[in-house]
Amino acid sequence: MAELLAGHGYRITGPRRAVIDAVVGRARPFTAEQIVAELKRVAPELGRATVYRTLEILASVDVLSRFLRADGHPAYIVGVPGHRHHLVCSDCGTVVAFTRCPVDDLVRDLSRDTDFAIQGHLLEVFGVCPECRDEPPAIAPS
């Protein structure tokens, strides 16, 4: 991952390694602030801005991808570069990426009907994953 940064002309620094270490191997999505909090424990001198900047860089080189959670807050997940969308579990945060994009046809039609020059779109699907669905809720419904 570090080499990938170097390949893009970014320097390999201690703080960046720390962020990469904190991020690599995560299957679940995470927010920038989660990484900040975690690194505060192992490397208290590491600044908040550095974490934000590094995550941004990692996303820009497609090591991470950024997406919106159900509450509208941004989060990151390792991998899944390219044109993908996400199916996000509202309960545990598990993300399933999918490449099938049903918007293409729609975009063509919208473009024709409205004469807009379509630039992009945002599609996120929210639901509850099988694990969370099977688990009984912490507080039993009355």
Next chain:
Amino acid sequence: MAELLAGHGYRITGPRRAVIDAVVGRARPFTAEQIVAELKRVAPELGRATVYRTLEILASVDVLSRFLRADGHPAYIVGVPGHRHHLVCSDCGTVVAFTRCPVDDLVRDLSRDTDFAIQGHLLEVFGVCPECRDEPPAIAPS
């Protein structure tokens, strides 16, 4: 619009009227902060929290609908209740709502393939409207 509020058991108050006045008749989307700024001029005593609360109430009774702009920030637009999506001009902010939702098929397939219990989705399309496209940019490209 005020009667609609009353119909839902909300009181018709001065501040709420002011917010409704500021909002009604707008064809373009607006952010809560825009309304706050505008009302600051005509009714400086009106609080920020009140504007946020009132917009939220108006959205809850389907007088407004809330959506995300291209930059991820929330905005409101008058009307368009129900299941709609938005095509947003990244330049002037014009919104075109559309009801056609290509996600239904996808949701069914995703649900089958991933075993998620799909709850909802977020779809916004971004582009440049014909007016903005025809206008020469303020700073000529070099």
Next chain:
DNA sequence: GCAACAATTGAGACAGTGTGTCAACAACAC
């Protein structure tokens, strides 16, 4: 019209998620 009640308000503190600045530092090329 008036009083009582409860909803609503305004002010301001606080939170989450970033961005911008700037002097000090450190990675890298030589």
Next chain:
DNA sequence: GTGTTGTTGACACACTGTCTCAATTGTTGC
């Protein structure tokens, strides 16, 4: 080892809200 320049950490600031709480106001019943 040195010089250059990208990077860092600290911190201020911005935006978009949410929350609290005493004061105010709309509404209802008389």
